[in-house]
Amino acid sequence: MDMLNAFVALSNFVLIPAIAYGSQLALGALGVTLVYGILRFSNFAHGDTMAFGTMVAILVTWGLQSLGVSLGPLPTALLAIPFGIVGCALLLLATDRLVFRFYRVQKAVPVILVIVSMGVMFVYNGLTRLVIGPENRTFADGARYLVNARQFREWTGLAEPLVIRGTQAITVVTAVIVVALLFWFLTRTRTGKSMRAFSDNEDLALLSGIDPERVVRVTWLIVAALATIAGVLYGLDKSFMPFTYFQLLLPIFAAAIVGGLGSPLGAIAGGYVIAFSEVAITYAWKKVLGYVLPDSLAPDGLVQLMATDYKFAVSFMILVVVLLFRPTGLFRGKSV
Amino acid sequence: MKKLMMATAAAALAAGGAHAQSEDVKIGIILGFTGPIESLTPAMGASAELAIAEVNDSGAFMDGTTITPVTADSTCVDSAAATAAAERLVTTDGVVAIMGADCSGVTGAVLSNVAVPNGVPMISPSATSPGLSTAEDDGLFFRTAPSDARQGEVLAGILEDQGVSSVAVTYTNNDYGKGLSDSFVAAFEEAGGEITLTAPHEDNKADYSAEIGALASAGGEVLVVLGYADSGGRGLIQAAADTGAFSTFMMGDGMFSEALLEDLGGVLEGSYGAVPWSQGEGADAFAALVNERADFDPAGSYTRESYDAAALLILAMAAGGEATSEAAAANVMNVANEPGEEILPGQLGRALEILAEGGDIDYVGATDVELIGPGEAAGTYRYYTITDGAFETVEFR
Numbered sequence: 001m002d003m004l005n006a007f008v009a010l011s012n013f014v015l016i017p018a019i020a021y022g023s024q025l026a027l028g029a030l031g032v033t034l035v036y037g038i039l040r041f042s043n044f045a046h047g048d049t050m051a052f053g054t055m056v057a058i059l060v061t062w063g064l065q066s067l068g069v070s071l072g073p074l075p076t077a078l079l080a081i082p083f084g085i086v087g088c089a090l091l092l093l094a095t096d097r098l099v100f101r102f103y104r105v106q107k108a109v110p111v112i113l114v115i116v117s118m119g120v121m122f123v124y125n126g127l128t129r130l131v132i133g134p135e136n137r138t139f140a141d142g143a144r145y146l147v148n149a150r151q152f153r154e155w156t157g158l159a160e161p162l163v164i165r166g167t168q169a170i171t172v173v174t175a176v177i178v179v180a181l182l183f184w185f186l187t188r189t190r191t192g193k194s195m196r197a198f199s200d201n202e203d204l205a206l207l208s209g210i211d212p213e214r215v216v217r218v219t220w221l222i223v224a225a226l227a228t229i230a231g232v233l234y235g236l237d238k239s240f241m242p243f244t245y246f247q248l249l250l251p252i253f254a255a256a257i258v259g260g261l262g263s264p265l266g267a268i269a270g271g272y273v274i275a276f277s278e279v280a281i282t283y284a285w286k287k288v289l290g291y292v293l294p295d296s297l298a299p300d301g302l303v304q305l306m307a308t309d310y311k312f313a314v315s316f317m318i319l320v321v322v323l324l325f326r327p328t329g330l331f332r333g334k335s336v
Numbered sequence: 337m338k339k340l341m342m343a344t345a346a347a348a349l350a351a352g353g354a355h356a357q358s359e360d361v362k363i364g365i366i367l368g369f370t371g372p373i374e375s376l377t378p379a380m381g382a383s384a385e386l387a388i389a390e391v392n393d394s395g396a397f398m399d400g401t402t403i404t405p406v407t408a409d410s411t412c413v414d415s416a417a418a419t420a421a422a423e424r425l426v427t428t429d430g431v432v433a434i435m436g437a438d439c440s441g442v443t444g445a446v447l448s449n450v451a452v453p454n455g456v457p458m459i460s461p462s463a464t465s466p467g468l469s470t471a472e473d474d475g476l477f478f479r480t481a482p483s484d485a486r487q488g489e490v491l492a493g494i495l496e497d498q499g500v501s502s503v504a505v506t507y508t509n510n511d512y513g514k515g516l517s518d519s520f521v522a523a524f525e526e527a528g529g530e531i532t533l534t535a536p537h538e539d540n541k542a543d544y545s546a547e548i549g550a551l552a553s554a555g556g557e558v559l560v561v562l563g564y565a566d567s568g569g570r571g572l573i574q575a576a577a578d579t580g581a582f583s584t585f586m587m588g589d590g591m592f593s594e595a596l597l598e599d600l601g602g603v604l605e606g607s608y609g610a611v612p613w614s615q616g617e618g619a620d621a622f623a624a625l626v627n628e629r630a631d632f633d634p635a636g637s638y639t640r641e642s643y644d645a646a647a648l649l650i651l652a653m654a655a656g657g658e659a660t661s662e663a664a665a666a667n668v669m670n671v672a673n674e675p676g677e678e679i680l681p682g683q684l685g686r687a688l689e690i691l692a693e694g695g696d697i698d699y700v701g702a703t704d705v706e707l708i709g710p711g712e713a714a715g716t717y718r719y720y721t722i723t724d725g726a727f728e729t730v731e732f733r
Contacts, residue, residue, distance in 0.1 A: 012579055013549040021543075136540070136567075138599075149580025161580030234542070239571070244542040282546045284553035302533065302553060308546040309538065 001158075006291035008160040018279040019272075020168040020237055023175035026271030027230035028248065029255035030182065030264055031223045033333070037199040037262035038219045039100070041113035046227060046252060048124035051245035052091055053228030054235050055132045057084030058139045065141065073143035073166065081232055089224035095120055096220055104216075121246075128242045137240045142166060160287075167237040178229055179268060182222070186264065191218055199262065247312070251278065254315040258322050260333025269330055274315055282308045361403045361659040363388065363649060364425035366436035366446065368412030373438060379632035380461060381407060383639040384435045384646035386630050387684065391650050394685030396692065398659055403650060410437040415445035422450040433649040433664045434458035435642065440465030440511055451476050457665035459648055461641035465515045469710050478668050480641040480648070480703060482612060482715020484512070487589060488519030490610050490717045490733055492527050495558070495586065497719075498608065502530040503586070504556035506547065506572055508563040509536035516562045516588055532556040539567040544575040552581035560586045565593035570600070577603040585609075589717075597725065604722045613718035613732060614640050614703045622681040622702035640702035641713075647684055648672055651699055654691045672707040674698045 028050060035043040043049075060080035070076055099120060103113055146169050149161035186192040191214075198205040198215045206212060231245065238244075255274045259266025285303035293299075306314065322329060365384050367377040388403050397403065406429045408421035418437055425431045434456055437443040443463035451458045452474050459478045460468075466485035471477065495503065505521060507513035513536065521531050533554035537547050551559060559582040563569030569591045576582040577600070587609030597604060614622075619634075622643060626634035633639070649664050651671040656663025671687075676696030679687040687697045699705055706714045720727045 013545070013552065017545050149583075152580075163578055163580050165578060238542040241540065241542060243540070279546065279549075282550075284550040287553040287555070302550060304550055304553075307535075308550060309536075311546060 002291040005158055005160045006288045008156075008158055008162045009287050009291065012160065012162050014276075014279050014283055016162075016164060016168060018276045020171045021279065022272035022275030023171050024230050024234045024237065024271075025248075025251055025255045025275050026268040027175055027178060027226050027233070028252040029259065029267035029271050030179070031226040031230070032252055032256040033259070033262055033264060033267040034219055034223055034226070036256070038195060038215060039104075039113075041110045041117060042253070042261075043223075044114065044117045044249065045095075045121040045124055046223075047246045047249035048121050048128065048242070049088060049092065049223070050227045050231035050234070050248065051128045051240075051242045052124050053084045053088030053224060054231035054240055054245070055084075055128050055242075056087030057081055057228060057232045058132065058137055058235070058240060060084065061139045071142060074170070075140050075142040075167070075236055077139055077141075077232055077236055078170070081229060084228040084232060085225045088228045089221050091124075092220040092224050093217065096216065101216075125242065125246060132242070134242055137235075139240065140167065140236050165237070167233070171233045171237055174229065174233060178226070182226075182264065185222075191215075195219065250312055251275075251315045254319045258318055258329055260329025260331035263329065263331040263333040266329050266331030266333050273330075274318060277318055278311050278314045281305045281314050282311050361398075361401055361653070362406050362429055362431040363403055363646065364406050364408060364422070364429065364431035364434040364436070365646075366408040366410045366418065366422055366425065366434055367438045368442070369407070369409045371410075371412035371414075373412050376637050377438065379636045379639050380438070380642040382630055382632050383626075383642040384461075386626065387643045387646040387650070387681075389629070390625075390682070390684050391647075391688065394688060396685050396688035397650060397654060401659060405435075405646075406431055408436075410439070410442045410446070412439040412442060415442050418442035419445050419449045422446040426450055426454045426456055431456065432653070432659060432661050435646045435649060436460060438462045438638075440468060440515075444468060444471055447471060447473055447477050454661075455665075456661045457649070457652075457668065459645040459668070461645045462638040465511055466519050467515060469712060473710070475711075476665050478645075478648070478707060478711035480644045480701075480705060480713050481638065482713045482717075483519075484516040485519040486715050487516060487610065487612075487717065488521075489523045490719070491520050491560070491586060491588065492523035492529065493733065494608060494610060494719050495524060495529060496527055498558075500557050501528070502532060502556045503558045503560050504532045504551045504554050504582075505534045505560040505562065506537050506551060507534070507588075508568050508590070509538055512590070513562050520560065520562065520588075530556075537563065537568045537572060539564060541568065541571065544568070544571040545579060547572060548575040548579055548581050551576075552579065556582075558582070558584045558586050560588075561591055562588035564590045565596040570596055573600060573603060592720075592727075597722065597727070601725065605725070606722065608719070608721040608730075610717040610719050610733075613716055615716070615718075615732065616704065618680055618700050618702050618704050621683075625682040643681060644699070644701035644703050644705050647681075647701060648699060648705070650684070651679075651687055651691065651697065654688050655697075669707055669711060671697055671699050672705050 032046050057080040060083040061077045064076050143166050146164040146166050149163050152162045194210045195215050251274050255270035256267050258273055259270030286299055290298045365381055367381050369377050385405050388405050391397050392402050408425050410418040437446050440463040443460045457476045462481050463479055464481050464484045466483050469483050507517035561569045573585055585607040589611045592611035622640055623634040648668055652664045652667035653659050655667040655671050676698040678700045679697050680700055681702050690697050708714045716732050718732055719730045721730055
C-alpha cells in the first residue's frame with residue numbers, strides 16, 4: 001500500500017506534469033532545431049513566435065466560443081489551431097522575405113543572424129502585446145479533468161490522489177501525432193528528403209538541383225505549425241501570458257542543445273530531459289520518501305534540492321554541463 | 337462699464353480676501369497618483385478633499401478659516417520621489433499636516449525623512465505593513481488602516497475556531513505578503529498551531545504546480561494563501577485543486593474577490609478567509625454623503641479610510657485650538673477615541689462646534705475609527721466562509 005501511495009504521489013507531482021511539460025518543450029525545441037539545421041542560426045524569436053501563433057488561435061477560439069461552437073469535452077482551441085498556424089506562417093514568411101532573406105543573400109555569418117533574430121523577437125514581442133495585451137488570458141474550456149482527485153480516491157481507496165487533466169492527455173496525444181507526422185514527412189516525402197539533404201550539405205544539395213528558397217519556405221511553414229501547436233498546448237495546460245512565452249525560450253534552447261542542435265530526435269529527448277530535471281530537482285521528496293522508507297529513516301526536512309524559484313537555474317546548469325562535456329549534444333547534432 | 341467695475345471690485349475683493357486669509361491652513365495629500373495603485377488613488381484623494389470641503393462649507397473651523405488641500409505624488413514605489421514631493425509640501429507649500437502616504441514603503445520613507453525632522457504629523461489611509469507600528473515617529477504617525485499584524489491575529493483566530501491545528505502557508509513575495517505571513521505565523525504558533533512550510537511565490541507565473549508540490553509534500557490540513565486574487569494566489573489555488581493536494585483554503589485580504597469565486601467555482605466551497613470591512617452607520621452615512629456631494633464609488637478601496645484620515649487631522653487641530661502641526665499631532669488620539677459624542681461622516685460641522693465649546697468628541701467616521709497602540713486603526717475584519725458559491729459572513733472581529 002505504501003509503495004502504491006508513493007508511486008501515485010510521484011506520478012501526480014512529477015511524472016505526469018513532467019511528461020506534459022516535456023512534450024510542450026519537445027515541440028518547441030523541434031522548431032528551434034529545424035531552423036538551426038536548415039537556416040543555420042539560433043532563432044531567438046521562437047518563444048515569441050509561439051506567443052504570436054497562440055494569440056491568433058486564442059482570438060479565433062473566442063470567436064468560435066461566442067458563436068456557440070464547441071467540441072464538447074475537448075477544448076474549442078483545438079479547432080482554432082489551424083487558423084493560428086496560418087496566421088503564424090504568414091508572419092514568419094513575411095519576416096523571412098523582409099528580414100532574414102536579406103542577410104541570407106549576403107551570406108551573413110550565423111552570429112549576425114542570431115542578433116537579427118533578437119531584433120525580430122522584440123518586434124514580435126511588441127506585436128503580441130499590442131494586439132492581446134500583456135495580461136494573463138484564459139481560453140480553455142471543455143472537461144477539465146480526465147481523472148479527478150475525489151474519483152480516484154473513491155476508486156482505489158488510496159490516501160494519495162492522482163489527477164490527470166484533460167489538457168495533459170491532449171498534450172501528450174497531440175505531441176505524439178505531430179512528431180510522427182514530422183518524421184514521416186522528413187524521411188518519406190521528396191520535400192522532406194530535400195530538406196534533410198540541404199541541412200546535411202548545402203552545396204551538394206544546390207548542385208543536385210534543390211531550390212533553396214522553397215526549402216526555406218517549407219521550413220518556416222513547419223516551424224509555424226510546431227510553434228503554434230506547442231504554444232496552444234502550453235497555454236491550454238497552464239495559461240497564456242506573452243511574458244511567460246518569452247521565458248520559455250531558455251528551457252526550449254536548453255532542450256535543443258542538450259539533444260544536439262539540428263537533430264529532431266535529440267530535440268524530443270532534450271525536451272523530456274529538461275522537463276524531468278526541472279520538476280524532479282525542485283520537487284520536495286518528503287512525501288514520497290516517507291512512504292518508501294521505513295519510519296526510522298523517514299526525512300524530517302522537505303528533501304527539496306532546490307527551491308522552485310530556481311527552476312530556470314536547472315536548465316542553465318544542464319546547458320553548461322552539456323556544453324562543457326559533450327558540445328554536440330546527446331544525439332550528435334552540430335556543435336554550437 | 338458697470339460690469340467691468342463690478343468685475344474689478346470682485347477681483348479686488350478676492351485678492352483682499354486671499355490676503356486676509358494668509359493664515360489659511362494647508363493640508364498635504366500625498367498619494368501614488370502614478371504607479372501601481374494609480375487606479376485607486378484618484379478616489380482616495382477625492383475622498384480626503386470631500387472631508388476638507390465639508391469642513392470649509394460648515395465655516396466652523398477656527399472662526400471660518402479655510403483649509404486648502406495640496407496634492408503631491410508619492411508614486412507608491414519610489415521612496416526618493418515620495419520624499420522629495422513631501423519635502424516640497426512641507427517647506428514650499430507650508431502644509432501643517434499630511435494625509436498619506438499610501439504604500440507602506442514610501443510611507444516609511446516620508447515619515448523618517450520629512451515628517452519627523454519637520455515635526456509634521458501624518459495619517460496614512462492605506463499603509464498596512466506591521467513594520468510601521470514600531471517605526472521611530474515621535475508621536476507623529478497614525479493610520480486609519482489596520483496593521484497586517486492585526487490581520488495575522490484575526491486569521492490565526494479563525495483557524496482556531498475551525499479547529500485546524502496544522503497548515504501550510506504561501507505568500508506573495510513582496511513587503512505586503514512577507515509582513516502578513518510573518519505576523520500570521522507568529523500568531524498561529526503562539527496559539528499552539530503547527531506551520532508545516534512557509535513558502536513565498538512569485539506572481540504572474542504560468543504554472544504553480546511545482547510550488548504546490550512542495551507545499552503538498554510538507555502537508556497540513558489547510559493551505560493559507562496570502563496573495564493576490566488576480567495573480568499568484570489564484571494560480572496556487574487552481575494548481576492545488578488540479579493536483580488534489582489541498583481541498584480547503586484560508587485566504588488573506590488580497591484574495592477577496594468576486595471574480596475569483598466565479599472563475600474557480602466549486603473549488604473554493606468550504607474555504608474561508610478575512611477581509612477588512614466597514615459596516616454599520618458610519619459606512620452608510622459615508623455612502624450617502626459621497627452620493628450627494630461627489631462622484632466616486634464610496635465602497636472603493638481605502639476611500640473611507642482617506643476621508644477619515646483627513647477628517648481626523650482637521651478635528652485634532654480644532655481640538656487643540658490652533659491650526660498647527662503640534663496641535664494636530666497631540667490631539668488625534670483624543671478625537672478618534674472615547675469619551676465624547678459620536679461623530680459620523682457628514683457631521684464634521686457639528687463636531688467642530690462641540691470642540692469649539694470645549695466638549696469632547698469620539699470620531700466614528702466611515703470606518704468605525706478606533707486608534708490603538710501607536711495610533712493605528714484596530715480594524716474590523718469580516719470573517720467569511722464560502723458556501724454555495726457565495727461569500728457568507730460568519731462574524732465581524
